[in-house]
Amino acid sequence: MTGGEPDQPRRREEVEVKIPCEDLDRIRGKLRDLGATLRTPLHFESNDLYDNPEGRLAASGRVLRLRRAGDIALLTYKGPARFADGVKTREERETRVSDAEETEAILIALGWTRRFRYEKKREEWTLEGCAVALDQTPIGNYIEVEGDPPGIRRAVVGLGLDFADAVPYTYARLYTERRKEDPSLPADMVFLESPR
Numbered sequence: 001m002t003g004g005e006p007d008q009p010r011r012r013e014e015v016e017v018k019i020p021c022e023d024l025d026r027i028r029g030k031l032r033d034l035g036a037t038l039r040t041p042l043h044f045e046s047n048d049l050y051d052n053p054e055g056r057l058a059a060s061g062r063v064l065r066l067r068r069a070g071d072i073a074l075l076t077y078k079g080p081a082r083f084a085d086g087v088k089t090r091e092e093r094e095t096r097v098s099d100a101e102e103t104e105a106i107l108i109a110l111g112w113t114r115r116f117r118y119e120k121k122r123e124e125w126t127l128e129g130c131a132v133a134l135d136q137t138p139i140g141n142y143i144e145v146e147g148d149p150p151g152i153r154r155a156v157v158g159l160g161l162d163f164a165d166a167v168p169y170t171y172a173r174l175y176t177e178r179r180k181e182d183p184s185l186p187a188d189m190v191f192l193e194s195p196r
Contacts, residue, residue: 014078014092016146017156017166024134024141028123030159036127045069046119048104049172050112063170064112066103069122073100086166087149118171118189128155137171138189139178 021027050064051057057064061080067073079091097103104114121136130147132155145155156163167174175189186192 012092012094013089014146015087015089015149015152016144017087017152017163018169019143019145019156019161019163019165020167021134021141021143021161024136024143027134027143027159027161031125031127031132034127034158036125036132038123039126039131040122040124042121042123043069044119044121046117047171048114049116049118050107051115052111053113055115058115058172064107066097066100066107068100073097073103075103081168083168085149086163086168087152088168116172116175116188118175119191120171128152128158130155132159138191139175142167 046068048066048068049058050066063076063078065074065076065078067076073096074094075097076092076094081088081090083089108114119138123134125132125134127145128147128151130145130151133144133146135142135144143159143161145152145159147155153163169177171189175185179185
């Protein structure tokens with residue numbers, strides 16, 4: 001920033017690619033072989049998406065999410081996504097909150113309603129300056145690689161993954177599509193067995 005310019009608000013963007021992956025053990029082995037660092041061991045996450053009664057956030061491609069992972073809770077806003085060469089970019093603002101239940105009560109008091117819950121088991125690694133998440137979900141396994149585009153490309157290639165397999169959808173959208181194929185699935189994307 002040059003002198004005399006007013007401070008500009010910091011705009012944080014999420015830049016990521018999501019790729020289905022049957023064999024997470026193979027990817028885990030490749031991560032080790034490539035010298036990746038384990039950031040967060042396997043853990044359970046529950047994610048609640050909130051919207052107004054008309055569903056305006058979802059209709060505009062935006063997300064308001066409350067995530068619970070152990071004793072950590074995060075409140076996240078995501079803007080509409082843009083896609084280029086299999087990579088998704090969107091504004092993301094996130095903050096840790098000290099009390100998930102009180103945060104949920106505030107959201108409800110402000111008129112937001114929990115519209116969808118999705119669960120996953122996740123472990124996170126660092127490779128090529130990127131966060132690499134290995135996700136086990138009720139509808140299959142996925143790899144998410146988040147970072148700058150050159151780092152994402154190096155990580156994806158190093159892991160032996162194919163950008164052609166990338167999916168541009170959120171877990172909520174993936175689950176909606178899966179429920180069209182199998183209407184017997186529950187309304188929320190949750191594990192039927194104990195998640196831990």
